[in-house]
Amino acid sequence: MTTEYGSRAGAAARTATVSRWLPFSCVDGPGNRLVLFLQGCNFRCPGCHNPHTIGMCDHCGDCVPACPSGALTLVEGRVRWQAALCTDCDRCIDDCPRQASPKTSQMSVAEVLALLRRYGPLLTGITVSGGEATTQLPFVIALFTAIKAAPDLAHLSCLLDSNGSLAATGWQRLLPVLDGAMLDLKGWRDSVHHTLTGHGRERVLASLQLLASHGKLAELRLLHVPGRSDFLDADGKLEAGLASFLQSLGPVPIRLNGFRHHGVRGVATSWQEADREALTRLAAALSARGLGPVSLPAIC
Amino acid sequence: MSFTETCQRIVRDHHLSAAQKSHALALAAENALPYPELPPAVAEARVQGFLCDMFEGHAPYKPRYVLPDYEKFLSQGSAWLELAPPKDFDEALDALRILYHHVPSVTGMPVWLGRLDHLLLPFVRDLDDETLHRKLKGFWIYLDRVLPDAFMHVNIGPDDNRLCRLILRIDGELKQVAPNLTLFHNPAQTPDSLLMLAVQNIASCSKPHIANYPIHSNTFDQRGFGIVSCYNALPQAGGANTLVRISLKRVAEQAQGIDDFLGCLLPHYCRLASQLIEARAAFLHQESGFFDSFLVKEGLLDEDRFVPMFGIYGMAEAVNILMDKENLPDRYGHDEEANQLGYRISAQLSRHVTETSQVHAWGGRALLHSQGGLSVDRGVTPGVRIPYGQEPDPASHVLALAPHHGFYHSGISEILTLDPTIRQNPQALLQLCKGALAIGMREFTANVADSDLVRVTGYMIRKSDVARFATEGSRLQTTCLGAEASELTGIRQRAPRVVGREATLCDY
Numbered sequence A: 001m002t003t004e005y006g007s008r009a010g011a012a013a014r015t016a017t018v019s020r021w022l023p024f025s026c027v028d029g030p031g032n033r034l035v036l037f038l039q040g041c042n043f044r045c046p047g048c049h050n051p052h053t054i055g056m057c058d059h060c061g062d063c064v065p066a067c068p069s070g071a072l073t074l075v076e077g078r079v080r081w082q083a084a085l086c087t088d089c090d091r092c093i094d095d096c097p098r099q100a101s102p103k104t105s106q107m108s109v110a111e112v113l114a115l116l117r118r119y120g121p122l123l124t125g126i127t128v129s130g131g132e133a134t135t136q137l138p139f140v141i142a143l144f145t146a147i148k149a150a151p152d153l154a155h156l157s158c159l160l161d162s163n164g165s166l167a168a169t170g171w172q173r174l175l176p177v178l179d180g181a182m183l184d185l186k187g188w189r190d191s192v193h194h195t196l197t198g199h200g201r202e203r204v205l206a207s208l209q210l211l212a213s214h215g216k217l218a219e220l221r222l223l224h225v226p227g228r229s230d231f232l233d234a235d236g237k238l239e240a241g242l243a244s245f246l247q248s249l250g251p252v253p254i255r256l257n258g259f260r261h262h263g264v265r266g267v268a269t270s271w272q273e274a275d276r277e278a279l280t281r282l283a284a285a286l287s288a289r290g291l292g293p294v295s296l297p298a299i300c
Numbered sequence B: 001m002s003f004t005e006t007c008q009r010i011v012r013d014h015h016l017s018a019a020q021k022s023h024a025l026a027l028a029a030e031n032a033l034p035y036p037e038l039p040p041a042v043a044e045a046r047v048q049g050f051l052c053d054m055f056e057g058h059a060p061y062k063p064r065y066v067l068p069d070y071e072k073f074l075s076q077g078s079a080w081l082e083l084a085p086p087k088d089f090d091e092a093l094d095a096l097r098i099l100y101h102h103v104p105s106v107t108g109m110p111v112w113l114g115r116l117d118h119l120l121l122p123f124v125r126d127l128d129d130e131t132l133h134r135k136l137k138g139f140w141i142y143l144d145r146v147l148p149d150a151f152m153h154v155n156i157g158p159d160d161n162r163l164c165r166l167i168l169r170i171d172g173e174l175k176q177v178a179p180n181l182t183l184f185h186n187p188a189q190t191p192d193s194l195l196m197l198a199v200q201n202i203a204s205c206s207k208p209h210i211a212n213y214p215i216h217s218n219t220f221d222q223r224g225f226g227i228v229s230c231y232n233a234l235p236q237a238g239g240a241n242t243l244v245r246i247s248l249k250r251v252a253e254q255a256q257g258i259d260d261f262l263g264c265l266l267p268h269y270c271r272l273a274s275q276l277i278e279a280r281a282a283f284l285h286q287e288s289g290f291f292d293s294f295l296v297k298e299g300l301l302d303e304d305r306f307v308p309m310f311g312i313y314g315m316a317e318a319v320n321i322l323m324d325k326e327n328l329p330d331r332y333g334h335d336e337e338a339n340q341l342g343y344r345i346s347a348q349l350s351r352h353v354t355e356t357s358q359v360h361a362w363g364g365r366a367l368l369h370s371q372g373g374l375s376v377d378r379g380v381t382p383g384v385r386i387p388y389g390q391e392p393d394p395a396s397h398v399l400a401l402a403p404h405h406g407f408y409h410s411g412i413s414e415i416l417t418l419d420p421t422i423r424q425n426p427q428a429l430l431q432l433c434k435g436a437l438a439i440g441m442r443e444f445t446a447n448v449a450d451s452d453l454v455r456v457t458g459y460m461i462r463k464s465d466v467a468r469f470a471t472e473g474s475r476l477q478t479t480c481l482g483a484e485a486s487e488l489t490g491i492r493q494r495a496p497r498v499v500g501r502e503a504t505l506c507d508y
Helices: A008-013 A109-122 A133-149 A168-177 A190-197 A202-213 A240-248 A266-270 A276-288 B003-012 B018-031 B040-047 B070-076 B089-100 B116-123 B129-146 B162-174 B192-205 B213-219 B248-254 B258-287 B315-325 B336-355 B394-407 B420-424 B426-438 B463-472 B474-494 B501-505
Strands: A015-025 A033-038 A072-075 A078-081 A105-108 A125-130 A157-162 A180-185 A217-224 A254-258 B065-067 B112-115 B153-156 B180-185 B209-212 B225-228 B232-235 B238-247 B306-313 B367-370 B415-418 B443-448
Touching (some): A008 A109, A008 A133, A015 A109, A015 B394, A033 A133, A105 A109, A109 B426, A125 A133, A133 A157, A133 A168, A168 A202, A202 A217, A217 A276, A254 A276, B003 B018, B040 B258, B065 B112, B065 B225, B065 B232, B070 B089, B070 B116, B089 B112, B089 B129, B112 B116, B116 B153, B116 B162, B129 B162, B162 B180, B162 B192, B180 B192, B192 B420, B192 B426, B209 B213, B209 B426, B213 B225, B238 B248, B238 B258, B248 B258, B248 B306, B248 B315, B258 B306, B258 B315, B258 B336, B306 B336, B315 B336, B394 B415, B394 B426, B420 B426, B420 B443, B426 B443
Parallel strands (some): A033 A125, A125 A157, A217 A254, B112 B153, B153 B180, B180 B209, B238 B306
Antiparallel strands (some): A015 A033, A015 A105, A072 A078, B065 B238, B209 B443, B232 B238
């Protein structure tokens, strides 16, 4: 079989830079999911809970002397990480000028398929998350294509966790092998979206509409940051423009996330955390417009 | 401590009820009797802690676990108890209430209350759900208050029926300690909607346990089986005459290395364990007179359907000790080589048990059992479980232990501890359960931890952050400990009334 990515063997050899993978997650889509967190993100959200997944290592070597356990070395101009020596103190991440982590690995499609076969009976599906997974789109397409083509894996649903920045042409290539995407909307007005992500909202809105029109918007996540989010108007009602936009998407499950300090570095550590009451108010405002079902975080 | 001193302590113990004192005094009296005669090597191994008789007592005059044929009882009544066969639902509940009081076990209380949905279905007739709910709820409260033993076990399923669903509903509403509950699961019979009800109960009250019906059915015969006490699978109309366990940890401590353990010491202590079983079973069957009971005469029990349980515990420590002795870095539950050694040990234990005949045993052999621990155990992990706090993620946990399950015919259990986030995603628990049973686990048990620090959508919690949180966030720690403490306190407050009675047996 040949595809735009070459032969099947070629596709199986395609690799991604992976920050971490988990064999079992119950918070990344319905059922149990194996989750791949791909390294690298094109947004710059000050409130990111995983800032170490944003940058890609450029092997500058600044982190090597910072490592107290000798887990990092510079070999032929490349930073090498030895997991066995690592104590996860994360001094390397503190010292990185690019918000990258040297603790990533290269995983091939074939390796991910082997993991799926190992954990298969216990899984409902796979979720590719990040970072921003679509920054490594060819890998994601090759992986999902391989899963759909394997009779023993085809029952696993393939979900994507994304910031929605992918262009329509990218989605069109992914859609045939995608079961659903879970997208974030971090601000409503363009200026607020810019403040909270470093980017405008247009791509995200377009992605939401495109996915919804194909019935592949599995979940919309709204991030509430006290004093910064603009989902509610001055009267505490759902912002009118947001309400009509969400209604235009049709019925979509909405998950609310409250800003927390956990993992956050930099300026956002001084931001106020969201409390359950604020999320409950937002949930009520969404429900009042017939949107949802709305779910709150399990812990907040 | 002398016999008199022990009794003095028991009668003055302010934490025990009068009934619990009677039970403890009876056990003290039994233990003042000489032990059944044992070969010297067996007696020595028992004293040295290689073998443990579960503090069942020196003179076994009642079987460890008794599983009467309640169906037969409901169809024929009882001449001894002067009871006619029940004619309706109320009479059936009354008949069971009465018979339960005459079913002994090692705890002095019944450990098996039968397959309640199946027992009662013939009496449902035209009663509507709300009426049944009221009657069964009263029955459930009665069981918890009058027979307060957390080991007392009800079985339901595997088929979908009104009573099965009502029992799950009531159990979830009341969240009582007793009775314990197992749902039989058969992929061919149990719809996901029923399993989903069970799974939602697990998320709220850690009950029921889910038993692999096809695997257990193949282990036993036409007359059936029950799951009793701590996940022990035993023949219906019979039970377990005794349970003796080997501390694999103690044996491993004595071994030079893996070859010495597998080739020499383990076979030696297995032989001694079988001899201890034989001596204890012989006393029960030949000297105690238990089998003259009306339960046997009326056909509710059959002496030939009792079987000894050959238990083991401390597999995790044994494997890690042997790995250390061989200078191998692999750890039990986490690394392939260590896990493989565990499977080899289980396979060898299984060979010993199936090749060693027993006089007083259904099928002529004891049944291997992964023993779930006693309250006196310190620094040793129950059965083949992974030590608490060292468990990998739930999926890896299941994969590491499932290969053991084929060997332990009289029961094996792992307790999977899950993040509370699973409460929002019961589909995940359902899938984990079905997957675990599909790859051969005999029993699925899960608890939802009330731990605070968990992964939430979009967050990847890293160890450094967890550590940072731990120092800054004493409030969270307190919350977490507070929740645990209140849980413990809850149990403590109930201790005078509802206890796991097996646990108190060894306290004196």
